[in-house]
Amino acid sequence: MAESERQPVVEELVAALLDGPDTETFLSVAAGVAARRLALSAPDGCTIAVERSRRPLLTVRTPGLPAVRAEHGPGSPGGTVLGGGPDVVLTDLAADQHWPALAGAADNGIRSIAAVALPLEGDRGVLSCYSARINAFGPGEIAGVRAVAAETAKVLRLALQIDAQANRAANLQAALESRTVVDLAAGIIMGQNGCSQQAAIDILRSVSNSRNIKIRNVAAGVVAAVSDRVNTHFDE
DSSP states (O other): OOHHHHSOHHHHHHHHHHTOOOHHHHHHHHHHHHHHHTTOOTTSEEEEEEEOTTSOOEEEEOTTOOOOTTTTSTTSHHHHHHTTOOOEEESOGGGOOSOGGGTTTGGGTOOEEEEEEEOOSSSEEEEEEEESSTTOOOHHHHHHHHHHHHHHHHHHHHHHHHHHHHHHHHHHHHHHHHHHHHHHHHHHHHHHHTOOHHHHHHHHHHHHHHHTOOHHHHHHHHHHHHHHHHHHHHHO
């Protein structure tokens, strides 16, 4: 047995998280670990999808897994679970008429699907497993999928907390940079027009509204224009 097979799922994923990849890369590793532990080799495989507040749905899939149209959209097993519905198990996709969003998936070689919730805190996630075999996910297999999902979620919760903190830090940095460039532009306008800071901000906001351009972009243009003139002066 390979060393990774003897290692608990949690330990394997913690090691992957400590390697420092971004969240999407970590999820790709997690999907691969799930597929390997569940003996789902290509063309079978797994996807993981995670909803994060005010951010796009993050989805990964194991290599070689056939594409499934709208696999996490409305009317799909993954979308049902992400929407707070129960786990979904399809034993023969070619004979099942209840999932119009999966039309054509059987033609791509997918016959069985098991979509189970990832028990996260605040966010929602789903582990979806696909097989080319009919009735691939019986009671024993589903128990295994849920066990892997539970173990995966333990580390995924930490990964998402790190991701959220990094996103907040990036947003704060962007806000600070935006504020800095607006303050610089306001200072330039104040010097050029002999007006107050509020009047300078109002000028920037007026241009922003009239041209439908974000105020920080208007401000950046003012700063860049002055910078170009200064550079040209010193180049002479």
